[in-house]
Amino acid sequence: MQKMIFKNKNRITLISGILIIIAFISHFGFKNELLFELLLIIASILGVLPIAIQAYQSLRVKVVSIDVLVTIAVIGAFLIQEYEESAIVTFLFLFGAYLEHRTLNKTRSAIKELISLAPETALKLMDTGGFEEVEIEDVDVNDILLVKTGSKVPVDGKVITGEGYVNQASITGESFPVHKLIGSMVFAGTILENGTLQIQADRVGEDTTFGKIIELVEEAQDSKSDAERFIDRFSKYYTPVVLLLALIVWLISRNIELAITILVLGCPGALVIGVPVSHVAGIGNGASHGILFKGSEVIQDFSKVDTIVFDKTGTLTIGNPEVSEVIAYTDNQEDVLTYLLSIEKESDHPLSKAIIQFVGERKVVDVNKTDVVKGGGIRAQIDGLDILVGNHSLMKRENVQLSQSMLEDIDRLEMKGNTIVLVSINRELQLLLGIKDQIRPNVKEDLIKLRKMGVKKLILLSGDNQTTVEIVAKELNLTDAYGNMLPEDKAHFIEQLKKKGEIVAFVGDGVNDSPSIALAHIGIAMGSGTDVAIETSNVVLMNSNFSRLVHALGLTKATTSNMIQNIVIAIGVVLFLLFNVFFSEWMNMSIGMLVHEGSILVVIMNGMRLLNYKLRR
Amino acid sequence: MQKAVIQLDTLTCPSCALKIEGAIKSLDGINKESVSVLFNSSKVKVEFDESIVNVDVIGQAISKLGYDVLKTNVK
Numbered sequence: 292m293q294k295m296i297f298k299n300k301n302r303i304t305l306i307s308g309i310l311i312i313i314a315f316i317s318h319f320g321f322k323n324e325l326l327f328e329l330l331l332i333i334a335s336i337l338g339v340l341p342i343a344i345q346a347y348q349s350l351r352v353k354v355v356s357i358d359v360l361v362t363i364a365v366i367g368a369f370l371i372q373e374y375e376e377s378a379i380v381t382f383l384f385l386f387g388a389y390l391e392h393r394t395l396n397k398t399r400s401a402i403k404e405l406i407s408l409a410p411e412t413a414l415k416l417m418d419t420g421g422f423e424e425v426e427i428e429d430v431d432v433n434d435i436l437l438v439k440t441g442s443k444v445p446v447d448g449k450v451i452t453g454e455g456y457v458n459q460a461s462i463t464g465e466s467f468p469v470h471k472l473i474g475s476m477v478f479a480g481t482i483l484e485n486g487t488l489q490i491q492a493d494r495v496g497e498d499t500t501f502g503k504i505i506e507l508v509e510e511a512q513d514s515k516s517d518a519e520r521f522i523d524r525f526s527k528y529y530t531p532v533v534l535l536l537a538l539i540v541w542l543i544s545r546n547i548e549l550a551i552t553i554l555v556l557g558c559p560g561a562l563v564i565g566v567p568v569s570h571v572a573g574i575g576n577g578a579s580h581g582i583l584f585k586g587s588e589v590i591q592d593f594s595k596v597d598t599i600v601f602d603k604t605g606t607l608t609i610g611n612p613e614v615s616e617v618i619a620y621t622d623n624q625e626d627v628l629t630y631l632l633s634i635e636k637e638s639d640h641p642l643s644k645a646i647i648q649f650v651g652e653r654k655v656v657d658v659n660k661t662d663v664v665k666g667g668g669i670r671a672q673i674d675g676l677d678i679l680v681g682n683h684s685l686m687k688r689e690n691v692q693l694s695q696s697m698l699e700d701i702d703r704l705e706m707k708g709n710t711i712v713l714v715s716i717n718r719e720l721q722l723l724l725g726i727k728d729q730i731r732p733n734v735k736e737d738l739i740k741l742r743k744m745g746v747k748k749l750i751l752l753s754g755d756n757q758t759t760v761e762i763v764a765k766e767l768n769l770t771d772a773y774g775n776m777l778p779e780d781k782a783h784f785i786e787q788l789k790k791k792g793e794i795v796a797f798v799g800d801g802v803n804d805s806p807s808i809a810l811a812h813i814g815i816a817m818g819s820g821t822d823v824a825i826e827t828s829n830v831v832l833m834n835s836n837f838s839r840l841v842h843a844l845g846l847t848k849a850t851t852s853n854m855i856q857n858i859v860i861a862i863g864v865v866l867f868l869l870f871n872v873f874f875s876e877w878m879n880m881s882i883g884m885l886v887h888e889g890s891i892l893v894v895i896m897n898g899m900r901l902l903n904y905k906l907r908r
Numbered sequence: 909m910q911k912a913v914i915q916l917d918t919l920t921c922p923s924c925a926l927k928i929e930g931a932i933k934s935l936d937g938i939n940k941e942s943v944s945v946l947f948n949s950s951k952v953k954v955e956f957d958e959s960i961v962n963v964d965v966i967g968q969a970i971s972k973l974g975y976d977v978l979k980t981n982v983k
Contacts, residue, residue: 345973509949
């Protein structure tokens with residue numbers, strides 16, 4: 292019986308709506324008062340059933356829910372023979388609930404879409420030797436799975452046979468297909484665009500990178516901010532208070548109609564739903580733009596940020612140094628490059644990578660002896676030649692003579708933000724290389740936007756030398772820049788800023804910067820959703836697109852103000868209704884319920900606007 | 909102790925969450941601390957003692973309140 296009523300709630304709503312319409316037609320059209328009252332009585336009884344059952348259920352678990360208030364009000368109206376009121380109020384309440392259900396689903400749609408990317412089945416190698424389609428829950432670590440063209444990779448695992456191109460947009464935000472060969476890692480939720488793979492499962496279900504992302508977003512949308520916790524506690528006591536208030540009004544005024552009107556007006560609907568709606572829409576918008584917020588608290592903190600601290604390499608710059616300029620002081624450049632490559636191949640310095648890449652494939656010669664000179668470079672011997680590869684101070688120390696024009700070249704390249712590498716043979720300078728890490732495209736414009744949004748200080752911290760750091764800072768017009776910083780120095784620096792009362796965000800690439808990311812009020816990890824990044828940070832920018840940061844900040848500000856709007860609407864409506872019930876003639880239960888349900892829809896619609904939030908260019 | 913994740917049909921009012929929480933906590937064999945009803949994702953997470961209660965009983969307690977249980981997952 293109960294189940295049937297719940298199942299047919301929508302039908303009940305519809306029927307009671309139709310009954311009310313017929314009732315009014317017979318009232319105004321045919322002046323048939325008996326039919327009018329009879330139809331309204333049926334509509335009231337039908338409509339109050341599902342509400343009353345829910346009220347009873349909630350009282351059983353000691354919760355005074357809105358249903359309780361409405362049920363009492365309707366029964367009261369019924370007893371004083373206000374059938375018109377009782378019928379309309381139940382209908383509006385049910386219809387409102389139906390609309391809320393529909394619109395709320397909309398606000399949650401962005402996150403639902405993300406979840407729908409999760410794989411549900413897999414082709415698993417069975418004991419019989421064939422592949423069979425199984426539920427994703429039935430896949431265990433080390434199972435062998437077949438992935439066909441166009442299907443989703445079901446787990447995190449390693450390719451054991453075959454090759455193909457995989458679109459990893461769901462994990463990295465980067466939709467350019469990645470080539471996967473035997474031994475490559477593949478990730479759950481990514482899509483095999485062509486080829487066929489057999490993979491061995493490493494991590495399954497919630498342990499996969501994608502599973503963690505989903506869990507994170509799901510937890511985030513239901514994590515509660517202080518404001519929400521307050522409203523929760525508030526609404527727990529609010530409904531009983533309304534009940535009590537109505538009772539007192541009735542005892543004093545002996546006016547049942549006034550008392551039950553207060554019951555209806557006092558429903559806290561818009562207030563309790565307004566804040567969560569803003570949050571879920573905001574977090575949903577973020578998720579569909581590759582920004583993961585770890586909870587509602589983060590949104591509020593981030594919207595108030597006044598200092599953003601950046602790591603340099605990999606954050607502001609691409610993190611892949613390249614040789615930008617070469618000047619030769621010899622006719623024998625080819626031999627020098629061969630020597631240089633032979634020496635650099637033995638080093639694992641980041642600059643060596645850039646040089647090896649620049650010189651390209653060529654035959655190497657035997658290096659007889661190499662010494663690493665700390666803070667300087669490398670000294671090597673090839674075929675009896677004494678070769679130095681390193682910075683300016685190494686050349687000075689080794690008494691390599693530099694002409695005036697050579698010194699001018701060095702200055703010029705340094706001013707452009709290059710790190711200088713010099714090569715000399717037998718104390719004569721042969722080659723000058725300028726190596727530069729490119730600043731990410733559009734970073735400058737993005738930083739200007741961040742300032743416009745109210746960020747006061749932009750600070751750069753880097754392990755790189757002070758000159759390079761300052762050049763980047765100058766080019767990007769940063770507030771401050773500090774070089775030669777170890778990870779613990781950065782963390783210490785963040786702590787100092789926090790002590791000064793600033794709200795600090797730290798943006799880094801997630802692995803070596805994790806102490807700072809954890810310490811800052813808002814730790815932001817840029818990168819491709821690595822485990823460390825997901826765990827220590829508050830915000831994850833899914834692919835390394837810097838402009839996401841601007842979107843993220845704008846979104847938190849929009850979400851926070853949306854939330855405030857909703858609170859204002861909700862409280863405003865309750866005050867308006869209560870005022871009118873005492874000081875106006877036209878207020879009654881039906882109008883109260885109409886305004887009330889209307890305000891709930893208004894806050895949901897208002898929250899929904901956040902789903903379409905985009906940065907104005 | 910087993911842990912269950914129960915997916916419900918869309919929850920529309922935060923007080924529904926309170927009701928469900930109350931109903932589950934009133935069952936025997938439930939780790940009361942662990943009960944969390946996620947309003948936005950319409951999910952219930954709960955730990956329970958499998959020798960006293962099982963996930964079907966929990967599911968029934970919820971559907972008796974008028975909320976459909978779509979999927980349960982125990983581990």
